Amino acid sequence: MSVRLIDTYAKPFLSEKEYEYMQAQLNAAHTTLQERSGAGNAFLGWVDLPRDYDKEEYARIKKAAAKIQKSCDVFIVIGIGGSYLGARAVVEFLKSPLYNNLKKDTPDIYFSGCNISASNMQELLAICEGRDVCINVISKSGTTTEPAVAFRIFREFLEKKYGTEGARERIFVTTDRARGTLKGFADAMGYETFVVPDDVGGRFSVLSAVGLLPIAVSGVEIDELMAGATAAREALAEPDLTKNDCYKYAALRNALSRRGKTTEILVGYEPYLQMLTEWWKQLYGESEGKDGKGIFPASVIFSTDLHSLGQYIQDGVRNLFETVVWVKESGTKQPIPHDPQNIDGLNFLSGKDLNYVNEMAKQGTLFAHVDGGVPNLVIELEDRSPRSLGYLLYFFEKACAISGYLLGVNPFDQPGVEAYKKNMFALLGKPGYEEQKNALEARISAQK
Amino acid sequence: MSVRLIDTYAKPFLSEKEYEYMQAQLNAAHTTLQERSGAGNAFLGWVDLPRDYDKEEYARIKKAAAKIQKSCDVFIVIGIGGSYLGARAVVEFLKSPLYNNLKKDTPDIYFSGCNISASNMQELLAICEGRDVCINVISKSGTTTEPAVAFRIFREFLEKKYGTEGARERIFVTTDRARGTLKGFADAMGYETFVVPDDVGGRFSVLSAVGLLPIAVSGVEIDELMAGATAAREALAEPDLTKNDCYKYAALRNALSRRGKTTEILVGYEPYLQMLTEWWKQLYGESEGKDGKGIFPASVIFSTDLHSLGQYIQDGVRNLFETVVWVKESGTKQPIPHDPQNIDGLNFLSGKDLNYVNEMAKQGTLFAHVDGGVPNLVIELEDRSPRSLGYLLYFFEKACAISGYLLGVNPFDQPGVEAYKKNMFALLGKPGYEEQKNALEARISAQK
Numbered sequence: 088m089s090v091r092l093i094d095t096y097a098k099p100f101l102s103e104k105e106y107e108y109m110q111a112q113l114n115a116a117h118t119t120l121q122e123r124s125g126a127g128n129a130f131l132g133w134v135d136l137p138r139d140y141d142k143e144e145y146a147r148i149k150k151a152a153a154k155i156q157k158s159c160d161v162f163i164v165i166g167i168g169g170s171y172l173g174a175r176a177v178v179e180f181l182k183s184p185l186y187n188n189l190k191k192d193t194p195d196i197y198f199s200g201c202n203i204s205a206s207n208m209q210e211l212l213a214i215c216e217g218r219d220v221c222i223n224v225i226s227k228s229g230t231t232t233e234p235a236v237a238f239r240i241f242r243e244f245l246e247k248k249y250g251t252e253g254a255r256e257r258i259f260v261t262t263d264r265a266r267g268t269l270k271g272f273a274d275a276m277g278y279e280t281f282v283v284p285d286d287v288g289g290r291f292s293v294l295s296a297v298g299l300l301p302i303a304v305s306g307v308e309i310d311e312l313m314a315g316a317t318a319a320r321e322a323l324a325e326p327d328l329t330k331n332d333c334y335k336y337a338a339l340r341n342a343l344s345r346r347g348k349t350t351e352i353l354v355g356y357e358p359y360l361q362m363l364t365e366w367w368k369q370l371y372g373e374s375e376g377k378d379g380k381g382i383f384p385a386s387v388i389f390s391t392d393l394h395s396l397g398q399y400i401q402d403g404v405r406n407l408f409e410t411v412v413w414v415k416e417s418g419t420k421q422p423i424p425h426d427p428q429n430i431d432g433l434n435f436l437s438g439k440d441l442n443y444v445n446e447m448a449k450q451g452t453l454f455a456h457v458d459g460g461v462p463n464l465v466i467e468l469e470d471r472s473p474r475s476l477g478y479l480l481y482f483f484e485k486a487c488a489i490s491g492y493l494l495g496v497n498p499f500d501q502p503g504v505e506a507y508k509k510n511m512f513a514l515l516g517k518p519g520y521e522e523q524k525n526a527l528e529a530r531i532s533a534q535k
Numbered sequence: 536m537s538v539r540l541i542d543t544y545a546k547p548f549l550s551e552k553e554y555e556y557m558q559a560q561l562n563a564a565h566t567t568l569q570e571r572s573g574a575g576n577a578f579l580g581w582v583d584l585p586r587d588y589d590k591e592e593y594a595r596i597k598k599a600a601a602k603i604q605k606s607c608d609v610f611i612v613i614g615i616g617g618s619y620l621g622a623r624a625v626v627e628f629l630k631s632p633l634y635n636n637l638k639k640d641t642p643d644i645y646f647s648g649c650n651i652s653a654s655n656m657q658e659l660l661a662i663c664e665g666r667d668v669c670i671n672v673i674s675k676s677g678t679t680t681e682p683a684v685a686f687r688i689f690r691e692f693l694e695k696k697y698g699t700e701g702a703r704e705r706i707f708v709t710t711d712r713a714r715g716t717l718k719g720f721a722d723a724m725g726y727e728t729f730v731v732p733d734d735v736g737g738r739f740s741v742l743s744a745v746g747l748l749p750i751a752v753s754g755v756e757i758d759e760l761m762a763g764a765t766a767a768r769e770a771l772a773e774p775d776l777t778k779n780d781c782y783k784y785a786a787l788r789n790a791l792s793r794r795g796k797t798t799e800i801l802v803g804y805e806p807y808l809q810m811l812t813e814w815w816k817q818l819y820g821e822s823e824g825k826d827g828k829g830i831f832p833a834s835v836i837f838s839t840d841l842h843s844l845g846q847y848i849q850d851g852v853r854n855l856f857e858t859v860v861w862v863k864e865s866g867t868k869q870p871i872p873h874d875p876q877n878i879d880g881l882n883f884l885s886g887k888d889l890n891y892v893n894e895m896a897k898q899g900t901l902f903a904h905v906d907g908g909v910p911n912l913v914i915e916l917e918d919r920s921p922r923s924l925g926y927l928l929y930f931f932e933k934a935c936a937i938s939g940y941l942l943g944v945n946p947f948d949q950p951g952v953e954a955y956k957k958n959m960f961a962l963l964g965k966p967g968y969e970e971q972k973n974a975l976e977a978r979i980s981a982q983k
Contacts, residue, residue, distance in 0.1 A: 168842030376847025394616030399824025451958030510899030
């Protein structure tokens with residue numbers, strides 16, 4: 088098994104019977120998911136995606152990735168939320184957070200359309216200057232403000248540089264299968280298109296074309312990623328928590344939160360895990376944070392953040408638990424040089440591999456935090472391979488669905504995301520929002 | 536005034552009398568700080584640092600920065616916690632989070648010694664290959680594991696490349712004024728040294744040589760940064776919260792947390808604010824997270840994270856408040872192109888500046904989150920200048936000290952950071968830790 092849950096460091100905070108009591112609830116959540124009878128059941132496409140994905144499109148993704156690799160120096164991925172976090176998490180995990188700074192045979196990859204920053208946009212345009220560029224715009228409707236604005240700007244950039252004909256070969260569109268203005272426009276312009284599936288929400292879409300095209304451009308073997316997800320889909324199919332670590336994770340995090348551990352910190356011990364923690368924060372925060380409920384998702388990278396949030400975790404308010412994602416075989420080795428003068432007193436580490444030191448830091452931190460009153464779950468990956476990562480992505484997705492049903496929410500909607508958008512559109516004077524605009528402007532006046 | 540606190544969006548969650556009641560406590564905290572009579576009073580050097588900094592050293596910092604700018608392509612800053620977060624936050628805020636990817640006249644700057652990652656180390660070494668390199672190692676004792684290991688590796692790299700003589704000109708050491716093995720070694724080797732002041736803790740050290748040397752290398756005008764801090768030091772001197780926004784921030788966050796708003800999310804609306812939120816998380820988390828107390832510090836960048844944590848903030852557990860850092864004049868402008876086909880329906884924005892859209896997103900989000908039950912404080916900066924940022928850094932430092940005294944903790948120690956280190960040293964077999972090693976190994980065996 089490429090992913091394993093270790094509960095040794097959570098057990099002191101739970102009683103045996105809580106495991107038993109959770110099983111009945113797990114069975115119910117399992118049935119709800121299995122029979123597709125629960126809230127949000129129109130969005131369960133991710134469950135069988137590793138088996139039922141569109142094989143014709145999958146082959147086109149690989150072909151398009153090869154074409155992009157050949158024809159550009161810079162690949163701009165335009166998307167927000169689930170339309171960029173999965174791809175970025177996978178590229179950083181399997182390649183590097185310094186991917187764009189390292190020499191390589193594949194294009195630099197930058198993510199745009201995920202903010203409203205003038206300076207970020209101008210910097211990306213400066214980076215593209217004098218270099219060959221392709222773009223992939225990812226938006227189901229094509230009307231989400233951030234990616235739509237970025238698409239306007241980069242389409243203009245490409246058409247100026249290559250002409251409409253040339254730009255056609257450099258624009259790749261991932262959008263609705265049939266509906267939506269972006270789909271219509273892409274077809275009219277002759278852009279190659281890929282599909283945001285109807286039954287897969289953004290935060291569950293990393294293994295669809297949404298994630299796979301950018302991931303393939305970075306040189307990751309997407310066959311391996313899918314193979315890992317397929318293995319997880321098969322391995323994590325039964326509800327018995329003593330045999331299914333994914334369900335156990337869902338059960339234990341709910342049990343801990345019901346004991347008042349209401350913030351979960353996802354912990355990585357390598358910088359390459361940072362964007363994965365961001366992907367996880369969307370997955371869990373957006374799935375569970377509703378109806379006044381939900382575990383608050385936070386994240387840290389150790390040992391870096393042991394020197395910033397470490398003090399709080401060790402000694403602050405005891406409403407926290409941690410989930411450590413630990414990669415057993417990181418691959419790279421780095422021995423510590425010997426220093427004859429031993430000025431730092433660290434010669435007892437001379438010749439030792441940094442991975443070994445990192446592992447002892449992890450082990451020492453587990454003991455310290457448990458002793459400090461913070462339960463720790465450990466999710467252990469075999470290695471830093473696309474197969475293990477594919478397994479982990481599916482593991483987290485399925486655990487999230489089960490966890491949401493345990494909590495008693497619809498894990499597949501996100502009604503709260505509209506609230507700021509409506510206000511923003513009104514304030515920006517979008518046609519159709521006149522009434523709200525007047526109301527908000529009256530509120531602003533009243534403040535003065 | 537270059538920094539202003541707006542409490543309009545927190546007021547609905549507090550009563551007028553709470554402001555009054557907090558004033559007496561503010562007065563007490565103020566006196567404690569002013570008379571240096573409180574816990575941690577050996578670490579108040581930051582209070583007068585903008586006035587009393589070492590002028591001779593300051594001139595040497597500028598000279599060293601100019602020398603480094605001339606003599607290298609890559610500048611490696613080695614430090615962890617407060618020894619890198621401040622510099623990185625300032626460089627990203629004033630230059631760019633994409634600083635290393637942009638064309639410029641100043642060296643690339645990478646931060647090392649802030650993790651135990653073999654892959655990160657090897658990538659940095661690969662980036663240095665074939666390029667001219669200088670390093671700045673920042674460690675008060677010289678014995679902290681992460682920077683000490685990185686210093687071993689980069690010193691070896693430099694000595695191989697340039698010889699001992701050549702390396703001497705490329706190694707800059709920021710450490711204790713007189714004690715410690717690193718200071719002794721640096722003097723013996725003839726490295727130029729700078730001082731980690733005795734009375735300034737790591738998380739308060741950004742305006743000392745710790746932060747200023749790397750910041751100056753990036754081309755930031757450190758005179759302006761210091762001028763901003765000086766202005767803040769003078770402006771934020773009286774305890775009356777109606778006249779001192781820094782004290783008001785300290786009072787309101789304590790008042791909110793006592794009402795059960797126990798997690799504070801620092802919000803930026805620009806990617807260039809991200810590392811500043813990390814610096815802030817260390818400052819507040821490490822200062823307040825002790826004795827079972829403290830507000831849990833989290834952070835987001837909007838609009839990016841409105842599409843990940845936005846759902847939770849809008850509709851999840853109501854134990855949150857937000858503090859928005861808003862920069863009024865971001866400098867750069869980016870107009871939105873017109874699209875005759877209007878495929879995204881956004882032509883009502885044609886020709887509008889992205890900053891305007893960003894501001895409406897901020898205003899819309901403030902209303903949405905307040906309506907959703909999340910109090911919002913807004914800290915407004917005049918512009919994205921070193922002067923405004925210097926002011927803000929001091930504002931946050933002083934508010935943190937006052938806030939810690941209001942909470943009833945020692946804001947200047949971090950005893951909890953030692954817990955994992957002791958365990959790690961024991962597990963690694965550090966001489967002198969034999970007894971703890973046996974105890975921990977017995978615990979590991981017992982788990983099996």
